[in-house]
Amino acid sequence: MSDLTSEVIEAKRAALALAALPSETKDRALEAMAAALESHKAGILEANAEDVRDSEGKIPPEMMRRLKTDAGKVDDMIASMKSVASLPDPVGETMDTVELDEGLTLYQIRCPIGLVGVIFEARPEVVPQIMSLCLKSGNAVVFKGGSEAKRSNRALFDILRDAAASEGVPKEAFVLMESREDVSEILKLDGVIDLLVPRGSYSFVKYIQDNTKIPVLGHSAGVCHVYIDGAAELQKAIDVTVDSKAQYPAVCNAAEQLLVDRKIAKFILPRVADALIAKGVEIRASPECMPHLLGLPVKEATEADKSAEYDDRIINVRIVDGLEDAIAQINTYGSHHTDCIVTEDRRAAERFIKGVDSADVMVNASTRFADGYRFGKGAEIGISTGKVHARGPMGMEGLCIYKYVVIGNGQKVADYTGPHAKKYLHRHIQKKLDLGE
Template sequence: MTIIEQIKAAKAATVELGTLNRMQKDRALIAMANALDDNRGAIIDANRMDLKNAEESNLPQAMYKRLVVDNAKIDEMVRGVMSVVALPDPVGEVMDVTELDDDLTLYQIRCPIGMLGVVFESRPDVVPQVMSLCLKSGNCVAFKGGSEAANTIGALFRILSEAAESAGTPKGAFVLLESREDVSAILALDEYIDLLIPRGSNSFVRYIQDNTRIPVLGHSSGICTIYVDKEFDETKALEVIVDSKIQYPAACNAVENIIFDRGTNPAFVSKAIAALRSKNVEVRGDKRIRAIVPDAIPAKESKWDGTLKVDGVVVDPDTHHTAAIRRAVADVVPEGQSDWDEEYNDLIVSVGMVDDLDDAIAFINRHGSHHTDAIITTNKANAAKFAAKVDSADVFVNASTRFADGFRFGKGAEVGISTNRIHARGPVGMEGLMIYKYVLIGDGQVVKDYVGKSARPFKHTHPDKEYPLR
């Protein structure tokens, strides 16, 4: 079968997959988890081939780290699939009931989106995460992974799809696209694919967004910031800062910028930087940080003071992203090339100082990617202001940015982290793979009775009523 024929077949299978009951789906998920556990050797052997190729081709270190699959990673995959088993079945959930009139009731019912396309780089564990969530939510899915992980992805896909089919899921519900040309093919299939989920680098996600008419769910970068308020617990601050950077530096929820309030004790700033350096983190500091820690690497940063005049008029760069403004700052630091705007995915962090909480919020909303940002504070009012005004999918108080994860959020797994402002935001679990339909159950009612001078009134009440069509 050609790729288009496989996608068409999977699209056709959405009806059958979307109507499997919970017992059938959970049985398939358990079979998938067991298959991962039973085929560790085959998965690790395939991964060794990818790692060897990656070393020979000098794959960037951040991508190499995401590529590695070992027994610990397989343990995580198994736990992730089994955690989806424990989740309730979202298909058919009654979201709302509206009684329009006697014996005329409208039900809002949760249902699968349908056919998904997931395009990703480096991360083989995307396959079990996404396949398990799609199966439980009744969605079919086509995968296109990066060539650097082709062997591992192929092994995982074969093991998981065969296990699912052996437990009764429709054949062809899951598709693996393997050639480079398949990326272009999948982007053009807006007639069959209902939602695209890209996972990878900033440039990769933007390429997907710019080259398809299919709706895209995802984020283009993970530039996460921690702000250390002037009132904070030093012990907690050190723990959160270090964990956010070093627990897994290649992750999109690892911290890239740390900003201190100018009222912070310089001794603590030095202590925090020393703690990071003890974990082999390269620290890049602005002028105020280098006044405290002189040997910090100078951060590339804009010298713009926040006020710009364009054609003699003072403008706000946060809300007026014009070509004139870009020209005005171009001689300082090219747009997007400040260290504050860099997603390192490595043991590197930019450290700066801001005047106050308002300055921190403005900094994050200007330089961040609306992914995950945190405040370290003991001041409840400051925490509340930060949570309300930081425009990010995840806003944390006194907690590591690394908590931004579907599994840790209790979603079983995640298909990705979205910085979109519609449909789904933050770590996206099954709720982001669902949509709804309206089912109206009547008893012969017609609209003509509800219009005109003697129109029958609607009740529009919301009774606690069971959905009768189960």
């Protein structure tokens, strides 16, 4: 058995202890971790600067943007950690209570998944995000970050693990892998790791899904749309489109596709394009858009652009024949991640919400709001575009499952069978599990 496998098995054992920690201990640990990030900010930035220097010219520009960490990003990590500390503890929450019979009660109780494996690329902020969510939800975690961020990841991991341990959290609950060979090894540990969460490009997520028996919770490509409806207000449409594309283009919730209702294309297309170009965005447009974009530096789009995820300052623009055509194109060419409508028509908004099959649907709001921290989840374990267990930006609810607890007083199933069987009540009641009653 390798040293890594031994560490992972130890983390699995530690998960049981972590699941039983009181809320107060977990919250004190999170506050200590936030304070440690503040006091070690200079060291974190120095480690990241070394990673950036080593990666210059070796990784794509969008990956470099994710890798770079400044003081503002560290402040965001601290705020996120404090936000998780302020959230209610999900562990032990009573989700549902059913009175099966007098004195025989069934409780559905929220509990941790156990040991979570997180594999990610180029984003050092994932370490504090995941560690805080896993700690609060009672899960142990095994990390594997990209080699391009190895110093940043190690600095953050050591700072956070030591701070948590100072408040009584078992250090064994957190494991950081650092070699590429480690990934192949943990993909085989389906009897130990309960859930894998890959964070990175679509091809990266697909590779993980195709090479393990461990359940994988990930997202497909981030092909997000903004649809400007015929009833859109001009400035609102410009503001939402520009923010969705240009606020931070190298992430999966940035808009890649802009659809414009044919009825207003002549009027709105040149104004939206002007605003995007002013932010350094390259416009790739369908042939029927071109007459409305004369004089602007626009490239003609190809068929492949309809489903492209650029992760860069590029957007594909095309004209659609109204709301139903927009919905059909989003469901056909999109990735069921995040899609937006800009409209002042309430019925159009309702139809869009019902018709678009995506994890996140925005009405008159930027696609960039599709984020665990912005959704009030404290931080984000990842984004799921699937339809099993969790969907969309995942906070602690995505790290929890449930168990059933039946409290009785000597009841037997035999009494509920046969010609003189007792009847079940199956009555849902508002009652929390309290073993001290």
